Structures are given as structure tokens and as C-alpha cells.
Amino acid sequence: MNIAVCVSHVPDTASKIKISGDNKSIDKTGVTYIINPYDEFAVEEALKWREKSGGDSKVIVFSVGNETSKETIKKALAMGADEGILIKTENDFDSSGIAKGLSEELKSYNFDIVFCGKQSVDYDDSAVPQMLAEFLGFSCATVVVDLKLEGNKITAEREIEGGREVVELELPTVIAAQKGLNEPRYASLKGIMTAKKKTITEKPAVPYENQTEIVKMNTPTAKQPGRILGTDASAVTELVRLLREEAKVI
């Protein structure tokens, strides 16, 4: 089975976000970058599928970004992926640009299944997997928390409001992983050492012009801290009164 996994290099979720001088992007000073948390579930699932299908199955990792994205590719290699491809660009592409960059590269392989995280925790678009599927002509399921292969059909369960949808998919397919799909493994020391010997090939991204334009970025106005009504149960009556009479929410 030919397996691809797409990863994205993003600011750590513990980062405080500050706006840079251009008022259109974040100030990257002092921000730690990590593999997108949802992509770890994608990598883990890709490795599990490689192990299950045996033979000469391989997991190839793709990322669209600049030189620094190699750190995130290396993380996936250290977890156990076989090789990495950086689709290199200095531009900050919108989701469609990333999906185009990926699809132009992925189409020259013969992938059965492509794993992605359900969204990257920077722009939170949740759009690249579906766009990639559309550009490649693959099926796709997003927000996937369970995945099974039966014959040539894949069954995915995706989280929606109030429950799970069971989705039947034809191969080849794109799977966008949600937290809960699996427990991502830690990269072992051996994995980290072996990853150093694995190749990361650089390919230039196809030229692309963003379809949307950010005109301004700012941080939300900080909420004024409210009142501490007390330290024990005697404050409950006042709380209930405020919720009824001031906030009018109950």
C-alpha cells in the first residue's frame, strides 16, 4: 500500500500570539514551532496502516513551506515515516495554494491513501484535505475518529454535532484525522537517530497566487475581569441573582 501523510509546521498551541509590525501576520520572535497536533494523529495512522499492509509499503511525508518545515518532516521521520518531501516556498499560501502544491507533487505517485490532520492550528481553515481530494479526484472524509479497511472499501467514522457519521469511501482516499483516532507514538531515541539518515527531498512549489488576502490582523480586545462574588456556597445566591437579573441568561 502506498501511503502519504501531509504535515504542517505551526506555532506551539501554548504560544502567546503577538501581531507583527505589518499588522497582517504574527510576530514570530520567540515562538516555538511544532508539528501540527492533528498531524501527529495522521502520522500515527499512516504508520499503523503501513504495519498492517506489510510488504513493501512505504510512508512518504509531504509538507509545503520553507526550510524550517524540515523540522516537522524530521519529527514524522523520527516517528517512523520512510522519507520526506519538502514542497518549498517562501510564500504564505492560503489553503488552496497548499492543496495545489501538494496535489501537483502527489499526483505523480500512486497513493492509495493520504493522511492529513483535520486542520492546522494556525489558520484553522479545515480545508486542505478536501481541496487536495478534489484536485486529485480522490474520496475524502474529515474529522475522522475511526477507520477500517474492508476489501476495497474504507469505512470512516467522523465526528459531527451530536454523534458520528459512518462514511463509506472508495480508494484512493484522503483521511483528515481528528484527535481520538489513535494515540500517537513518541519518537524513540533510535527513531530520532535513524531519521537523520533518511532523505528529505526538496521540490519547488508550483507558482500560485493567493485567492484571499489578509488586510489586517489583531488580537481580540481583552475581556474585563469580572467580580469574585465570594469564596464559599454563600455566594451562590448572588451568582444566581446576577445570572437572572443582570446577564438574563437563565
Place this chain on the structure above:
Amino acid sequence: MPDKIIAVLEQREGKLKRFAFEVVTTAVKLANELNLEKEAVVVGSNVENINEIGNYGINKVVHLKSDKLANYSSTGYAEVVANYVNEAEADFLLLSNTALGKDLAPYLAAKINAGLIVDAVKLDTSTGELVVTRPVYAGKALIDVKFKTLKKVLTIRPNIFKAVSNNGSTPEVTVKEVNPSNLKSRVTSFKKSEGKLDVAEADIIVSGGRGMKGPENFHLIEKLAEALGAAVGASRAVVDAGWRPHREQVGQTGKTVSPTLYIACGISGAIQHLAGMSSAKYIVAINKDKDAPIFNIADYGIAGDVFEIIPILTEEIKKIKSQ
């Protein structure tokens, strides 16, 4: 001829979802402000309450009908909607940023080569051009963003743009039988989670964190939620510890929510959690540690013991509700 906006409406099990009417109201507003023609599209088999769309101000409704699309199919929906959009020469599609809208909008954008902006919380047309405000980094920042393309696909965050009924006329519904050829992804069934409200849809959320000390104490959260008709939420710490299912997680790697009331119990307020819930209209925090960051954004706080306070609060709420 003016451009055309199409409200792409969500139905499940043959009924339009309540968020569909938010989309209709918003489409009407945009159509007025940007001088666009407007219509609504519904995909599915039988849809019982299709006439309600007229109450919200759109009189032209197209029902793309196929028994094959009784259940959602991303590939099938994308195919029939894109075909219709080309036929109707529409340039602007509006959807709700629900599970279905989030899944479908990017397909549609890729298919019709439109720009895509998701999760709008504010729409400004005062310059004659649409500027969309949306949260990024799970709400730690906001961006103002605009389309550079003629064709546009936009999703709006549920619960932000209220549906306004003006008791309009019965709409003119055109049923178009369609026959989708691409059902490579199709929903075969739905597994309902045990009778509980979903945090993504709830108007009130009661959330528990590590301060609840263990999964066995979450019945206190559940009882308070029940008294309020609220959904149960959880912090990342308790989800990662396996106390609560992931679908309840609020925050950056869980769900971003904007309820009217959010009650945080035993939650200290890590940056990832605050990012996911600080846009709630009213926030109540109950936490032993008076220096916990959650109090910085709470409207009302009680710096005390959750085990003492929650049961009494639950009783008080029950009393009010029974009056």
C-alpha cells in the same frame, strides 16, 4: 445583470437545520448591501420544511433532489451544487460553518475555482467591498480578510449571525431531479452519542477540569448541566487523562465555542482552553485558586470548592426552573 448569491442550506433527515436560517438571513443582508440576486439551494431527498425559507426573506428556492443524496455525500453534494452554480451563473456561495458546511465548502471552492473564507464572525460591506472578520489561532487573533477572486465561498460561524424571521411569503420552490455520479464518499449511517447535547451547538455549557479530581465526580457537572439544559464540556487535561470523551473538549485542540453562558468548574484556564471559549457571552468560573487565569476573563467568579458549590448551585437552578 447583478451577481448572484446562493445560500446553500443544510438539512438532516429531511429537515432544515436551525443554522440554515442564519445563512438565509445573512445571504439576504449581503444581497441587499452588495446589490446581488439571491436564492437558496437545498440538497437531499424529501425536505419537509422547505417553505420556511420564505419567512427569512428568500423567495427563490431550488431543491436538488435525489434519493441517492438522502444521506450526506461530500462528493455527491459537491458535484450537484457545483453543476447548479455553473448553470445559475452564481458567483457567491454562503454556508454555515457546521460539520457539514466545513466539510463541503472547501470541496465546492476547489471545484468551481473560488476563493474560500471560513468561520466568519463579522461581515463588513461599508466600503462597497466585503471584508470578513474571522478568528485564527483558535481565537487568539482575528483577521480581516477579503476575496481576490470573482467566485467566492464563505462560511459563517453558527450562533453569531441570528436568523431574522419576517414572516414573508411562501417561496417558489423548484425541484430539480439530479443524478450524482460521484458517490466515492457517502454517509451510510449515523451513530447518535448518548442523548447528550453537543458543545458545538449548545447555548449553555458547563465544563469541568482537573479540579474535579476524577471522572467519578463528573456527575456533579452532568447534574448542573441537566438543570440548565446545558451541554457538558471538558478541558484538555481531563480528556487527555481519559476522564471524558474528546467530543466534549473545549479549546484549541477541541472545539471552539461561543455559547451565551459558559460555566467553568475546576478549570484553571490554560491559554489553549481560553482560546476556545473566551468569546462566550457570559463566563462563570468556580475554582479554589483565586489566582487562576480563568478569573481574568470570567464575568462572575466564586473562588471556592467546586464540591461544595456545584450541588448548591444545581439546587438553586432547579428551584428557579420549577417556579
